[in-house]
Amino acid sequence: MKVLVYGAQIAKMFFGELLNILDENEVGYDLVEPNGVEALAEDSKDHEAVITFFPLREAEINALADSVKGVVVTSIGYDNIDVAAANKRGIMVCNIPDYCTEEVALHSVTLILASLRNLCLYDRTIREGKWKTRSMVCGRPHHRLSTMTMGFMGFGRIGQKVAQMMAGFGVKFIAYDPYLPESVFTSMNVERAETPDDVYAKSDILSVYMLLNDETYHLIGKDSIAKMKDDVIIVNTARGALFDLESVTEGLKSGKIGAAGIDVWENEPVPVDHPILKDDNAIVTPHCAYFSIEANLDLRKKSLMTAVNLCKGEVPYNCVNKKALGLA
Numbered sequence: 655m656k657v658l659v660y661g662a663q664i665a666k667m668f669f670g671e672l673l674n675i676l677d678e679n680e681v682g683y684d685l686v687e688p689n690g691v692e693a694l695a696e697d698s699k700d701h702e703a704v705i706t707f708f709p710l711r712e713a714e715i716n717a718l719a720d721s722v723k724g725v726v727v728t729s730i731g732y733d734n735i736d737v738a739a740a741n742k743r744g745i746m747v748c749n750i751p752d753y754c755t756e757e758v759a760l761h762s763v764t765l766i767l768a769s770l771r772n773l774c775l776y777d778r779t780i781r782e783g784k785w786k787t788r789s790m791v792c793g794r795p796h797h798r799l800s801t802m803t804m805g806f807m808g809f810g811r812i813g814q815k816v817a818q819m820m821a822g823f824g825v826k827f828i829a830y831d832p833y834l835p836e837s838v839f840t841s842m843n844v845e846r847a848e849t850p851d852d853v854y855a856k857s858d859i860l861s862v863y864m865l866l867n868d869e870t871y872h873l874i875g876k877d878s879i880a881k882m883k884d885d886v887i888i889v890n891t892a893r894g895a896l897f898d899l900e901s902v903t904e905g906l907k908s909g910k911i912g913a914a915g916i917d918v919w920e921n922e923p924v925p926v927d928h929p930i931l932k933d934d935n936a937i938v939t940p941h942c943a944y945f946s947i948e949a950n951l952d953l954r955k956k957s958l959m960t961a962v963n964l965c966k967g968e969v970p971y972n973c974v975n976k977k978a979l980g981l982a
């Protein structure tokens with residue numbers, strides 16, 4: 655049993671001594687740099703799995719030896735793999751979808767709580783030598799969290815983890831995710847929204863946890879914001895382009911949106927002169943929600959263990975094209 659690691663230099667830095675995990679599981683490995691499809695065809699002979707740090711487009715997928723059962727990307731996103739080509743060849747494509755679920759959920763909760771309590775504004779004001787002023791305490795009213803409703807757009811891994819974390823605060827939940835079974839909502843005491851408008855109408859805090867695609871691009875924009883409650887708090891730790899940033903900035907300026915907590919940006923880094931950065935009710939972070947030492951370790955271990963599973967002829971839980979290959 656052998657794994658081909660496609661991207662030798664990066665792999666040495668990324669995995670370091672963790673490559674021992676392969677030895678411990680009696681799986682051999684070869685580290686190679688990309689050197690054209692012919693080299694890949696030769697290098698992948700007698701390997702059951704490929705861990706890749708480089709794109710595998712149709713040509714590379716087609717070049718893989720027949721021994722290859724699956725490929726592993728060391729990230730959540732797998733847009734650098736031609737899954738359709740992999741489907742045609744019966745090759746499993748695996749990502750690491752859950753290495754930072756807890757971190758991103760906690761970051762969301764942090765943005766929500768910091769927004770509710772005007773945390774960053776208080777911090778800045780003290781540092782400016784101003785202490786608190788009456789207008790600051792009363793400016794953007796604080797409300798009791800246990801009187802509020804939190805809305806989720808998308809209720810997958812991260813959304814559900816956020817609900818678990820927020821449950822202790824006594825806040826009510828409503829979620830829109832048409833792709834989930836009823837049991838997910840009932841087991842977590844979450845009202846199931848039939849339409850996005852239900853979530854917009856009922857939420858005091860609204861957070862997005864869906865993937866970015868044509869359907870969800872600029873989901874939170876002028877029209878959806880108009881349907882929200884006044885003074886709503888909105889949070890995005892998912893993908894930048896789920897927010898139309900200009901509409902969000904305008905909503906903050908007009909006071910329709912009470913506060914916005916944003917970790918992800920359509921254009922990263924967000925330009926330092928963007929007007930949203932001048933708004934006291936925007937709390938911003940630089941796409942760092944995923945990070946922790948433990949998440950980073952988890953990512954590397956899970957990547958290697960997925961390759962081990964493939965070598966052993968198993969169907970890893972994180973195979974994204976299971977259904978297409980008739981393995982689900």
Ligand SMILES: NC(=O)c1ccc[n+]([C@@H]2O[C@H](COP(=O)([O-])OP(=O)(O)OC[C@H]3O[C@@H](n4cnc5c(N)ncnc54)[C@H](O)[C@@H]3O)[C@@H](O)[C@H]2O)c1
Nearest residue numbers: 808809810811812813830831833863864865891892943944
């Ligand atoms: N900020 C970060 O560092 C960071 C790190 C990891 C993941 N993320 C992002 O967080 C988001 C959520 O990740 P996850 O692990 O919970 O993903 P997930 O796949 O577990 O959940 C996504 C949910 O969205 C639902 N969904 C899809 N289209 C929808 C639609 N049109 N309307 C309503 N629901 C829809 C799906 O049914 C699914 O339940 C993703 O966008 C991911 O890229 C961000």
